[in-house]
Every structure is written in C-alpha cells, then in structure tokens.
Amino acid sequence: MATPVMDKVEAAAAASPYITATFRIRRFNPEISDESTWEDFQVEIDPKERVLDALHKIKWELDGSLTFRRSCAHGICGSDAMRINGKNRLACKTLIKDINPEKPITVEAIKGLTVLKDLVVDMEPFFQAYRDVMPFLVTEGNEPTRERLQSPEDRERFDDTTKCILCAACTSSCPVFWNDGQYFGPAAIVNAHRFIFDSRDEAGEQRLEILNDRDGVWRCRTTFNCTDACPRGIEVTKAIQEVKRALITRRF
Known part of the structure; x- marks a missing residue:
C-alpha cells in the first residue's frame, strides 16, 4: 500500500x-x-x-x-x-x-x-542582394515641404511586402538559391516589390532592370517553398509573379 x-x-x-x-x-x-x-x-x-x-x-x-x-x-x-x-x-x-x-x-x-x-x-550574400535592389524610396526634384500623401488604395497595393523582416527563411528555402548563390532570391525581390509598386517612388523602372538580369526574377521556378517558409505570412510567390508581370507589361 x-x-x-x-x-x-x-x-x-x-x-x-x-x-x-x-x-x-x-x-x-x-x-x-x-x-x-x-x-x-x-x-x-x-x-x-x-x-x-x-x-x-x-x-x-x-x-x-x-x-x-x-x-x-x-x-x-x-x-x-x-x-x-x-x-x-x-x-x-x-x-x-x-x-x-x-x-x-x-x-x-x-x-x-x-x-x-x-x-x-554568413548573411553577407543575402544582404548584398537586398542592397542591390535599392530598398529605399527614390524621388526626384526638391524636398517637399509636407509629407508625400498616398491614398489607402495605393498603400494597400504593396502592403503585404512591407512585412518582410529579412530573416532569410524564404531565400534559404529556395532550390534555385541552393544551387546557385548568384540568384537574387525571394527576399530581395520582395523588397524590390515593396518600392516598385509604391506610388510615391520614381525608380521602379530601374529596379525592374536590375531584376531583369540573368540572376534576377526569371530564375524563379514557382515552387512556393518561399511562401511556405515565410514566418510573416507574406505571399512571396505572388509578389515575384507580379514583378515578372510588371517587367513584361511595364505597368506598375
């Protein structure tokens, strides 16, 4: 007992x-x-x-x-x-x-x-690709005396890709990136997307030409690994497809 x-x-x-x-x-x-x-x-x-x-x-x-x-x-x-x-x-x-x-x-x-x-x-190759796509707002002319206004609809256009935290989870899940470290990778393209589709930015064409490189957006094979891996729930594959479409149509 x-x-x-x-x-x-x-x-x-x-x-x-x-x-x-x-x-x-x-x-x-x-x-x-x-x-x-x-x-x-x-x-x-x-x-x-x-x-x-x-x-x-x-x-x-x-x-x-x-x-x-x-x-x-x-x-x-x-x-x-x-x-x-x-x-x-x-x-x-x-x-x-x-x-x-x-x-x-x-x-x-x-x-x-x-x-x-x-x-x-070593995150340096990842961050170099990020720097290469110009991840910052580019404008021309004089500095404005007030903030640059943007409609809620224009802001919504790129809202998803503002969520990136540069963790490299998407890029390092990509089979193309595994086999060829020269590929820009999903994270860089996502951060280019964030500014290409920003109505206040004036360097969209320049970024598109950067991503039109042989190691750019056309290397994507649409396996959706990147979307599955993103801890922030970004629709990475969709963003890449939108950049491809913008390259073809030159509409963004």
Missing part, C-alpha cells in the same frame, strides 16, 4: 508540465573539423515553450559553446531563422508542442549560405 508521502510525490510528477525532449543539433566548428556532426541534448522543458527557450537551456546549462543568433525573441528581428525538423522557421515562434517532441527534434542552419559555426551562417 502506497504511503501518503509517495502518493503526493507521484501526484506532483503526474501534474508536472515538463517533458524530456531530445534536440538533435547539427554542430560545426571550423577550428575543430571541416565536417559537421549531429549532437543530441536531453532537455527538461515545458512543451508550451519555444525552441529558442530550449536552445537557451542547452547553451546556459549544458554546452556554452553552442552558437546561434537571436535578438528580440518575438518574431520581429528575424535573426533566429533555422531549419527545425527540416523546415525553415523562427526558433522564437516555434512551440515545442507543435513539432512532435516525442521524437528527436532536429535543428540545423538554414541552407544555401556558408555555415560559420553551428547555427550561424
């Missing part, structure tokens, strides 16, 4: 929200080896917490050498994009309970960009 003390212990264990989840992380340290390896970590954690919380526990309690990027931890900065169970996601927006914690949860760096260490990749 169980004692009252044991009953309380068993009841407390049964009521505990914590589970033990296995995180299988792809590790890479160029100072140690040219090859990457998988390493398992057992983490006791509430499944309602996020993958980022688990990575923090691993780094702070199990292995301080684990390297990854994160900043705001609220899905705004986009710095913690990584492949989780084979899909590009933001670690700060991915709940453990939503990715089947009964099996090992795989975590690795996003594809198509050079891995510097563990989950950190």
Whole structure:
C-alpha cells in the first residue's frame, strides 16, 4: 500500500508540465573539423515553450559553446531563422508542442549560405542582394515641404511586402538559391516589390532592370517553398509573379 508521502510525490510528477525532449543539433566548428556532426541534448522543458527557450537551456546549462543568433525573441528581428525538423522557421515562434517532441527534434542552419559555426551562417550574400535592389524610396526634384500623401488604395497595393523582416527563411528555402548563390532570391525581390509598386517612388523602372538580369526574377521556378517558409505570412510567390508581370507589361 502506497504511503501518503509517495502518493503526493507521484501526484506532483503526474501534474508536472515538463517533458524530456531530445534536440538533435547539427554542430560545426571550423577550428575543430571541416565536417559537421549531429549532437543530441536531453532537455527538461515545458512543451508550451519555444525552441529558442530550449536552445537557451542547452547553451546556459549544458554546452556554452553552442552558437546561434537571436535578438528580440518575438518574431520581429528575424535573426533566429533555422531549419527545425527540416523546415525553415523562427526558433522564437516555434512551440515545442507543435513539432512532435516525442521524437528527436532536429535543428540545423538554414541552407544555401556558408555555415560559420553551428547555427550561424554568413548573411553577407543575402544582404548584398537586398542592397542591390535599392530598398529605399527614390524621388526626384526638391524636398517637399509636407509629407508625400498616398491614398489607402495605393498603400494597400504593396502592403503585404512591407512585412518582410529579412530573416532569410524564404531565400534559404529556395532550390534555385541552393544551387546557385548568384540568384537574387525571394527576399530581395520582395523588397524590390515593396518600392516598385509604391506610388510615391520614381525608380521602379530601374529596379525592374536590375531584376531583369540573368540572376534576377526569371530564375524563379514557382515552387512556393518561399511562401511556405515565410514566418510573416507574406505571399512571396505572388509578389515575384507580379514583378515578372510588371517587367513584361511595364505597368506598375
């Protein structure tokens, strides 16, 4: 017959929200080896917490050498994009309970960009493509004495592509980008779209010519990987198609 003390212990264990989840992380340290390896970590954690919380526990309690990027931890900065169970996601927006914690949860760096260490990749090629499409408002003439007005309808035209947080989840999910790092990639095209269709901007033709390059918008194969990967729900493939249409019709 169980004692009252044991009953309380068993009841407390049964009521505990914590589970033990296995995180299988792809590790890479160029100072140690040219090859990457998988390493398992057992983490006791509430499944309602996020993958980022688990990575923090691993780094702070199990292995301080684990390297990854994160900043705001609220899905705004986009710095913690990584492949989780084979899909590009933001670690700060991915709940453990939503990715089947009964099996090992795989975590690795996003594809198509050079891995510097563990989950950190070299983002410079990604940001260079972003800079190349002129992601800023271009106007001519004198500086206005009042703000440039825009109708709600004109603003709605490019509203979707203003949501980009430059996490690279879309670009690094693109098979064309994996095979040819010269392709501008979905994120750059999305940010060009944001200004091409802005009624206040006067450099739409210039951006279209930039994207008319052999490594530009025509490289897209419309696989929809980018749209599926976007953590902000941007219709990336639709934006790319609209840029293609603008190149053909010169209407935007």
